[in-house]
Amino acid sequence: MVKKKVLVNPPKVVILDKQSKVVELHAKEFSMDLKVQREVDMNRVEQMAAKFQPHALGIITASKRADGHVYVLDGGHRTAAARKANYDGLIATRLFTDLTLAEEAELFLTLNRSRPIMPIDRFKVRLTMEEPVAVAINTVLKRYGLHVEWANNASLGVISAIATLEKIYFGAGIWDKGEYPDLVDRVIKVLQKAYGAQADRSTYSKGVLEAMGIFIATFRAKIDWDRLNYVLEGTSPRQFIVQARTLRDAKARGGGLGRAGAEVLHQMYNHRFKDKLPDFGSVAPLHSSDYRQDPLYVDPNQYVKQAAAS
Numbered sequence: 001m002v003k004k005k006v007l008v009n010p011p012k013v014v015i016l017d018k019q020s021k022v023v024e025l026h027a028k029e030f031s032m033d034l035k036v037q038r039e040v041d042m043n044r045v046e047q048m049a050a051k052f053q054p055h056a057l058g059i060i061t062a063s064k065r066a067d068g069h070v071y072v073l074d075g076g077h078r079t080a081a082a083r084k085a086n087y088d089g090l091i092a093t094r095l096f097t098d099l100t101l102a103e104e105a106e107l108f109l110t111l112n113r114s115r116p117i118m119p120i121d122r123f124k125v126r127l128t129m130e131e132p133v134a135v136a137i138n139t140v141l142k143r144y145g146l147h148v149e150w151a152n153n154a155s156l157g158v159i160s161a162i163a164t165l166e167k168i169y170f171g172a173g174i175w176d177k178g179e180y181p182d183l184v185d186r187v188i189k190v191l192q193k194a195y196g197a198q199a200d201r202s203t204y205s206k207g208v209l210e211a212m213g214i215f216i217a218t219f220r221a222k223i224d225w226d227r228l229n230y231v232l233e234g235t236s237p238r239q240f241i242v243q244a245r246t247l248r249d250a251k252a253r254g255g256g257l258g259r260a261g262a263e264v265l266h267q268m269y270n271h272r273f274k275d276k277l278p279d280f281g282s283v284a285p286l287h288s289s290d291y292r293q294d295p296l297y298v299d300p301n302q303y304v305k306q307a308a309a310s
Contacts, residue, residue, distance in 0.1 A: 019097050022059070024090035027082035030062060031069045035128040036104040038112075038121035039150070040080050048081035057082065060093040061111055063104050070095065073104055074111040105129040119162045123148050136181040137165055144188050146204070159204040164213075164258075172213035187212045190225070194232035202237040207244055211261025218262065219277050227275075231268040240264065 060075035105128040126134035149158045195203050248260035270276040
């Protein structure tokens with residue numbers, strides 16, 4: 001008996017009905033567009049240039065746009081290394097023409113599916129593709145003057161914990177997995193109200209965002225928002241994270257920083273307050289079937305509609 005191999009989850013095949021041809025181009029002819037490409041790691045470029053081997057360049061994939069410029073879709077580090085090494089030879093290139101930005105972005109992700117792409121770079125490309133989850137999250141962030149980007153400690157208006165934002169978007173690990181852009185909205189709104197113009201990288205760090213997402217998803221309409229704002233104003237994000245780490249490390253079985261932070265918030269909120277929140281375990285999780293009846297519910301489609309209208 002011959003056993004047949006069955007692909008349970010066959011890979012998605014992207015078929016572009018667009019013209020392409022193999023040509024040879026010089027390294028200086030390539031341009032980069034971060035809407036459809038990851039940021040170049042200059043350390044990696046310098047390492048490649050120091051031991052540059054033209055025969056190992058392989059085939060670059062690029063797109064020629066209506067403005068005549070050629071944009072790299074796969075091979076950004078290789079072309080950058082060629083320029084760094086002052087390589088003036090020709091580079092084999094599969095050149096597409098007449099691609100839309102969304103098609104360029106999807107082709108980039110397809111070609112780099114087996115290679116690590118940082119969540120921030122992937123998020124930017126997904127925005128170019130107009131992928132609904134990325135668009136919904138970005139619409140919320142724009143409402144509060146934020147954008148996804150790499151950040152240093154002094155950065156204002158920048159948020160880089162994109163994986164955490166997506167976790168909150170899908171229910172913060174508390175609600176049934178679904179699409180909850182309004183939960184992202186509430187988390188950002190609370191943090192911005194508490195810290196205002198002083199909100200920086202630490203305010204929108206993974207630990208703070210996840211803790212706030214878990215806390216709000218758990219207690220929802222039971223929360224007195226003025227009380228929550230009051231306790232946050234009395235504790236800086238950095239102090240809050242220190243307390244969360246202390247609680248996490250003190251637990252015999254450890255646990256995540258987000259959950260520990262949510263418990264710290266719970267303690268801070270209830271301290272000397274008459275209308276205390278119940279214990280975590282006594283609150284039933286929200287199920288997608290009753291989400292529309294929740295007082296915090298907002299139609300998720302409004303975020304995509306708002307993005308299309310802006």
